[in-house]
Amino acid sequence: MSVVAMAFLTMFSPVWATVALAAPEAGAANGVTDMIWNAGPMVKLVLLALVAMSLGCWGAVLVKFKSFRRAEKQSEDFYELYRQKKSFGLLYRESQALDESYLAQVFRSGYTEWGRVTKMLESLGSVEPAAWSGEEALSTVEKAMEGAMLLEVRRLERFLPLLATTGNTAPFIGLFGTVWGIMTSFHHIGLKGAANLAVVAPGISEALVATAIGLFAAIPAVIFFNYFMNRIQAIQGQMQYFAGDLYAVLKREWVRRSVVHSKEGAEESPAVIRTTR
Incomplete structure (x- = not known):
């Protein structure tokens, strides 16, 4: 919340300064309020x-700060459990409570696919040792983790298109209001037949409020969009590192099972030869 408060004050301070300069005698709030109130219908819209x-x-920013904080905190908790080298079955059950953790989601996807592959091979009964090489089977686990990472990135990017759209379009929307207000002002000048500064300045100042509000909406949107995108890139790096580490662990386990399976086959083969004779 402190980051949001500081950014909020930083964004608002130029506007307060501009308002104070715009109406030094009558009061800042009354000056801006009068300009907005006297603006045309299109400018008000x-x-x-x-x-x-x-x-x-600003609502999206607050929601994203909370969601990022929860996701990172739960991911730290999950990684501590992962480093304790507990059994994957126990870790899977404990990770169910960490529903906001992106690392836990990657683990659950990979471990679930690992369970499907091993059960499928065990159901085949007599499997040749070559079938336990693991490269093709583990590729499905890797793809499952990649899919989970993609889904987590999309979840973290939720509401960010609103920030991007506001940052890109708000200045132009404000400029449209300004141009429309200036057109209306010059139209009134033509009707009155007077073009001195006292006649031109009020209408133009009212129209320029739209540009100021457009910049006020766009600047924080761009700042926070870049901020959240940088955090997502950092989280992507964490997920890729964790997925690589988990893949290595599963591959070692696969090799161990392959060796055990080969030894069992070697022990059974002499017995088969003796019985056939």
């Missing part, structure tokens, strides 16, 4: 859309 986009972005 643009301002309303920009305010709605800004509020939506």
Whole structure:
């Protein structure tokens, strides 16, 4: 929350300074309020859309901060359990409570696919040792973990398109409101037949509020979008490292089972020869 508060104050401070300069005598709030109130219907509609986009972005930022905090905390807890070298079956059951952990999700996907592959080979009964090489079978485990990583990245990217859309379009929406307001002001100037500064300045200042609000909505959206994308890239690196480590562990287990299976076959073969004679 401290990061959000600091960013909120940082974003609002230029606006407060601009408002204070715009109305030094009558009061900042009254000056901006008058400009917005006296703006045309189209400019007011643009301002309303920009305010709605800004509020939506700040709501998305708060939600993402909470979700990232939970996901990272639960992933740290899961990794501590993983480092304790418990049995994978026990680790799988304990990881069920860590539903927000991206590492736990990768593990569950890989371990579930590992269980399917081993049960399938065990159900075949007499399996030749060559079938236990593991490369083709373990590739399905690797693909399952890659699919889980993709789903976790998509889950973490939820609501980020709103930030990207606001950052890209809000300045142009505000500029549209400004252009429309200036067009209306010049139209009124033509009707009145006067073009001095006292007539032109109020209408233009009211129109420029739309550009200011557009920038106010876009700047924090771009900042937080880049911030969350960098965190997602770091999380992707963590998931890839964990998936590689888990794949190595499963491959060693597969080799161990292959060796055991080969020894059992070697011990059974002399007995078969003696009985046939």
